[in-house]
Amino acid sequence: MTRTGCGVTTSFDLSLGSGAVLYGKWNGGRYEIVRPLGEGANGKVYLVSNRGRNYALKVGADVADLQSEINVLRSIASRQSRGVEPFLVHIDDFTHAGRDYNFYVMQYIQGMTMTEYLQREGNDWYSLLGVHLLRQLTQLHQEGWVFGDLKLDNVLVSQYGRAHLIDYGGVTAIGKSVRQFTELYDRGYWSAGSRRADPAYDLFSLAVLLIQVMEDRKLAHLSKSRDRSAEQLLALVKESAALEPFQGWFKAALSGSFRGASEASTAWQSQYRSRSEFRQRRKSSSRWLLRAFTTSILVLAATAYWYLNVN
Numbered sequence: 510m511t512r513t514g515c516g517v518t519t520s521f522d523l524s525l526g527s528g529a530v531l532y533g534k535w536n537g538g539r540y541e542i543v544r545p546l547g548e549g550a551n552g553k554v555y556l557v558s559n560r561g562r563n564y565a566l567k568v569g570a571d572v573a574d575l576q577s578e579i580n581v582l583r584s585i586a587s588r589q590s591r592g593v594e595p596f597l598v599h600i601d602d603f604t605h606a607g608r609d610y611n612f613y614v615m616q617y618i619q620g621m622t623m624t625e626y627l628q629r630e631g632n633d634w635y636s637l638l639g640v641h642l643l644r645q646l647t648q649l650h651q652e653g654w655v656f657g658d659l660k661l662d663n664v665l666v667s668q669y670g671r672a673h674l675i676d677y678g679g680v681t682a683i684g685k686s687v688r689q690f691t692e693l694y695d696r697g698y699w700s701a702g703s704r705r706a707d708p709a710y711d712l713f714s715l716a717v718l719l720i721q722v723m724e725d726r727k728l729a730h731l732s733k734s735r736d737r738s739a740e741q742l743l744a745l746v747k748e749s750a751a752l753e754p755f756q757g758w759f760k761a762a763l764s765g766s767f768r769g770a771s772e773a774s775t776a777w778q779s780q781y782r783s784r785s786e787f788r789q790r791r792k793s794s795s796r797w798l799l800r801a802f803t804t805s806i807l808v809l810a811a812t813a814y815w816y817l818n819v820n
C-alpha cells in the first residue's frame with residue numbers, strides 16, 4: 510500500500526533489518542534498529558537504540574494518521590507532571606532508499622499481553638491491571654479524547670502489573686465517530702449503543718477486555734451467537750467465579766451508566782478492596798481452622814500416648 514500526503518511518501522514495502530541506522534532529518538538523532546516489534550494497519554514499529562537506550566520507533570503508513578497519533582500523545586505529555594518521563598520522545602522524518610518517511614519515537618514497553626501476564630504471574634494481578642487501565646482512560650478523557658480501539662493487542666503489561674495503553678491510532682475527539690475499532694470490543698457490535706466517541710464507549714470496550722482475559726472461550730462463543738447483547742455479557746460475568754465479585758462494576762460499564770472513567774475507577778477500586786478484604790478474612794479463618802486442627806491432632810496424640818502408657 511502506498512499513500513502520500515504533505516509531500517512525504519510512505520510505502521509499506523519498507524523493511525529495515527537489525528543493525529540498519531536511521532538518522533532524524535531535523536533533530537539529527539541516530540537510531541539503530543535492534544529488531545522489528547510489530548506492524549499493523551497504521552505502521553511498523555521497531556525496537557531501536559538511541560544514545561545507549563532502547564525505544565520503540567513507529568513509522569507511519571499514512572502521514573495524516575500518524576500526525577493525529579502524535580497530536581494526542583503531545584496533548585497528554587503537555588499535561589503530565591514534571592519528572593514523569595513522557596511516552597512520546599521524538600518526532601522526525603528519515604530518508605531511506607531515496608524516500609522520506611515520518612516517524613515518532615516512544616518509550617519502549619518491555620511487556621506482554623494481559624492474558625500472558627496473568628498466566629505467568631497469577632490471577633491475583635487482575636484487579637491491578639484494571640486500576641492501571643482506568644487511570645489512563647481517565648487522563649485521556651480529561652484531555653477530550655476517547656481511546657477507541659481498546660483491545661488485547663493494544664495493552665502491554667510490564668513489571669509489577671503495570672498495564673500500558675499502546676497504539677493511539679484509534680484515538681478520537683469526544684463527540685466524533687470512533688475512528689478505528691475492533692468488532693469484539695465495539696459497543697455497536699453488541700447492540701449496546703452507538704459508535705459515537707464518548708467515555709462510555711471506552712468503558713464498554715474495557716469491560717469486554719476484562720471479561721476476555723478471564724473467560725476467553727466463553728466470550729468468543731457468545732460473540733458469534735446471534736443474540737449477543739450487553740445482557741448476555743452480564744450473564745457470562747455472573748456465571749464466572751472469577752468475574753462475579755465485580756458484577757456491579759460490569760453492570761454499570763456494560764449499560765453505560767458510569768458518569769465517566771473516574772467514577773468507574775473508584776467503583777473498580779472499591780470492589781477490588783472488598784474482594785481483597787473478603788480473601789483476607791477467608792485466609793485468616795482458614796489459618797485459624799488449620800491451627801485448631803493441628804492442636805486437636807496434638808491433643809489426640811498426647812491422649813493416646815498417655816492411655817497406652819498408663820494401661
Ligand SMILES: Nc1ncnc2c1ncn2[C@@H]1O[C@H](COP(=O)(O)OP(=O)(O)OP(=O)(O)O)[C@@H](O)[C@H]1O
Nearest residue numbers: 546547548549550551552554565616617618676678
Ligand atoms: N511502545 C511500544 N513498546 C513495545 N512494543 C510496542 C510499542 N508500540 C507498539 N509496539 C508493538 O508493535 C505492534 C504494532 O504497533 P501498533 O499497534 O502501534 O501498530 P498499528 O499499525 O497501529 O496496529 P493496529 O493495526 O493494531 O492499529 C504492537 O502490537 C506491539 O507489539
